[in-house]
Amino acid sequence: MNLRHVLGSALVGFVLGAFTVASFQNAAAVRRESASILPTLTHDDAIDEPAASPSATATSGRVAEPRGAAAPAASVSDAERELAAKQLMIPVQGVRADQLVRSFADARAGHEHEAIDILAPRNTPVLAVEDGTIAKLFLSKLGGNTIYQFDPSQRFCYYYAHLERYADGLKEGDAVRRGQVIGYVGTSGNAPPNTPHLHFAISILNADHHWWEGTAVDPYDVLSR
Numbered sequence: 071m072n073l074r075h076v077l078g079s080a081l082v083g084f085v086l087g088a089f090t091v092a093s094f095q096n097a098a099a100v101r102r103e104s105a106s107i108l109p110t111l112t113h114d115d116a117i118d119e120p121a122a123s124p125s126a127t128a129t130s131g132r133v134a135e136p137r138g139a140a141a142p143a144a145s146v147s148d149a150e151r152e153l154a155a156k157q158l159m160i161p162v163q164g165v166r167a168d169q170l171v172r173s174f175a176d177a178r179a180g181h182e183h184e185a186i187d188i189l190a191p192r193n194t195p196v197l198a199v200e201d202g203t204i205a206k207l208f209l210s211k212l213g214g215n216t217i218y219q220f221d222p223s224q225r226f227c228y229y230y231a232h233l234e235r236y237a238d239g240l241k242e243g244d245a246v247r248r249g250q251v252i253g254y255v256g257t258s259g260n261a262p263p264n265t266p267h268l269h270f271a272i273s274i275l276n277a278d279h280h281w282w283e284g285t286a287v288d289p290y291d292v293l294s295r
């Protein structure tokens with residue numbers, strides 16, 4: 071009687087356990103499937119150096135500078151807080167925060183992506199995330215038609231790449247307003263021809279405000295709020 075009771079409990083426990091395991095496996099399979107139908111971008115579309123980069127002088131200048139007490143990690147989190155407070159606009163018209171996908175640490179040929187890719191139909195307007203200045207319009211081998219925008223404090227640089235084209239008349243030195251159309255989504259550079267998207271990056275500028283240098287901050291953390 072007692073033994074039968076124990077055996078019965080064990081059987082119920084086993085069946086429940088098996089069911090739980092099966093449910094978990096099923097959930098994992100569903101997750102795998104939904105992950106695989108998401109568009110994946112594995113091309114190398116990082117910020118590349120300008121062809122005529124003055125990096126030799128920049129590098130030697132940097133090396134000569136003594137490294138101060140400011141820990142890079144602390145300054146990045148300060149920067150993230152500052153950027154969060156700005157409530158930046160999502161740089162592609164019609165895209166909501168909950169549609170963004172983190173891809174900052176994704177591997178791209180030998181380095182990390184350090185940006186976010188925002189998929190949208192070709193020619194969707196690209197919007198300035200905040201007020202600022204057009205620091206550079208650069209035709210990049212990897213990024214295609216790109217825009218480097220400085221924020222009003224010249225502390226941050228916003229990088230927009232793979233543009234189909236710039237907004238009419240846009241030129242270096244222009245002041246732009248938050249939400250202003252500065253370009254259009256495309257596949258210039260090495261973006262897959264059938265996957266128009268905006269490659270968007272944020273960097274903390276160095277003291278010398280070189281548009282091609284800086285410390286990358288994950289745009290997802292700043293834009294998905």
Ligand SMILES: [Zn+2]
Binds near residue numbers: 186
């Ligand atoms: Zn990208």
